[in-house]
Amino acid sequence: MNFTDAEQLASQLDASDTLASLRGQFDIPDGIVYFDGNSLGPLTYRSREVLTRTIEFEWRERLIRSWNEDWLAMPARIGNVLAPIIGASPNTVTVCDNTSINVHKALMSAVALRPDRTEIVIDINNFPTDIYIAQSVADQNNLTLIAVPADRIIESISERTAVVTATHVDYRSAQLLDAEGITLAAHSHGALVVWDLAHTAGAVPFDVTALDVDFAVGCGYKYLNGGPGAPAFIYVAPRLLDTASQPLQGWWGHEFPFEFETSFRPAVGIDRYLTGTANVLSMKSLEAALEIFSGVSMVELRAKSQSLTTFFIDLFDAFLAEKGFSLGTPRDPESRGSHVALGFAGGKALVETMAEQGVIADFRPPDLMRFGCAPLYNSHMDIVHLVKMLAAR
């Protein structure tokens, strides 16, 4: 294969891409090829439109009245828009705070539901904030944190385990964890699970209902395109919603926040996972960006994502494997998420050089370049462009 062949192939694949028209919803600057949607999704036209209305009409003109007219309903409303993306039923997802804080809520809830257990099991390669938060939850509850590689999670679960937590898509390798196996193993020992869907939601199918997951959390600013620092989400299984509690019990989680009662009574349902005032601008931007998903099936999204990453790996084999790059992502498309990682000595400098030339990716120490292949806006031709630049470094 030479690059002419690659371009021809990319053209064919892009021509038969049923999601190709969605690229038009994103305002990506001319001259930019963007491979960092796994870190920060780009601006959508719809987010800009909604933000303008939020600033000019809801804030400037309606002022405090917008709380009753719109904003108070945001967390539940946006949660319900997000729910189908992770297979959740209505009124089981809410949108608030950031992922770290929601991991804390979920783990504290889980531990409180399993008061006689003594251990938390976590993937040792989990995103660090999950590990830091889990360590704190373990310390606060006199539990032991058992941190093991993903392939040893199942054997580490026992009748001592209160909760098992892991991120579905490894943030470095894009390795997909065995969500079904781990969840089943946890439940078979009477433990609960908390899945972090930061690199899943919006790019990789996940069905919290079919998997009978207890808690899930995730991030609004990656493949969901909510904008920088968009709020996170939290899912709680409906069978737990009546009994679960979480310690960040602020007024937004009260049954009647505007009665200003002096005693806390948890709201019915998922609202009890709210704490304080929502950051409206970021919430509205996320809500707008989520509209793109309304006509998209997760099956189509997954097929496009796999087509992009498979094409990338084919070009890696043809053009990069013998030039000092190593593949850091599983070859089996069923075992990987939506980014491709390449090991490369000097990857940090290369990512910076490429950005100056309009191709944006990111870097994770010590030597991993990450390329998010976002099925909503990346094309196969984007990948040819990227691999050409990598091959020419």
Place this chain on the structure above:
Amino acid sequence: MNFTDAEQLASQLDASDTLASLRGQFDIPDGIVYFDGNSLGPLTYRSREVLTRTIEFEWRERLIRSWNEDWLAMPARIGNVLAPIIGASPNTVTVCDNTSINVHKALMSAVALRPDRTEIVIDINNFPTDIYIAQSVADQNNLTLIAVPADRIIESISERTAVVTATHVDYRSAQLLDAEGITLAAHSHGALVVWDLAHTAGAVPFDVTALDVDFAVGCGYKYLNGGPGAPAFIYVAPRLLDTASQPLQGWWGHEFPFEFETSFRPAVGIDRYLTGTANVLSMKSLEAALEIFSGVSMVELRAKSQSLTTFFIDLFDAFLAEKGFSLGTPRDPESRGSHVALGFAGGKALVETMAEQGVIADFRPPDLMRFGCAPLYNSHMDIVHLVKMLAAR
């Protein structure tokens, strides 16, 4: 006094108002008289300008690069802009999350610093979220929550007290609590204090350094005008910064977040109070709005605020006292914050009717109308307009 007298007086007071020109920084719609800055500050021209740049340049164009170019530095940078407003020294304030979450962090920190104590003392009339959070912190640590009226706080502090917490300005009455007396009493018994400055910051002077306060928190969207759901702030006394810890230890509070270490090491200084990714849009909007304070002395601000509330109470006496309204705010200007509360049966409906006529206030059950007198943009003539409408109801 009749309304012609009142208008003449208002004109004179407004003519000699050295802060009057600051009203021009706010884009308040024509026909609106706004008395709810104690709940949601209005849009500033500068916030709009910065939000536009954040959306169009930093997000759309620079994309992920903006984290290094600007956003990672936001919490510390904005904390330092906010610090002088509460008398804090540099690098002791950071901006993040919401007030409820920061109350949790501060109380958990305080309790951990006083492991042998058994009680938390709180103002029973504190804003409910503070009470809910304090109750949860007490429950988690097997402490007793002692909730008493403000005038019984000092006598309730003992060698059993781990921490005392209260809001400086009562959210209903605008009563100023005795911050100096309560802080001294706490310290004399070896207890710590957490002051909530939600209705203080930006309208009422408070000097965390002179008062030797341990922790303070507050809100970005009231008198600081950061926009709906703007992030909150947290102050920690420099003498505590090396030893204090908080349980929401996410990656943003790590010494080296981008080293992705598997063990948590708290950042040096106030950064350890961060948890996860900041909501950029709301942070930038707050940062822009804070610019207004750079040329304003807290002494001037307080004088204007007291002039507004005193004038309001004078007009209350002249026009409202005999029409079913009762004054819910202290008459002594040294004992009140920056809003005036009026009791009125049917206040909820009246607030709604007035909003339709362009005068915006808010309501707290069971019968309290609240009127925020924001020294940055309210005028004495605004108050005449308001009182006329109230008198004519």
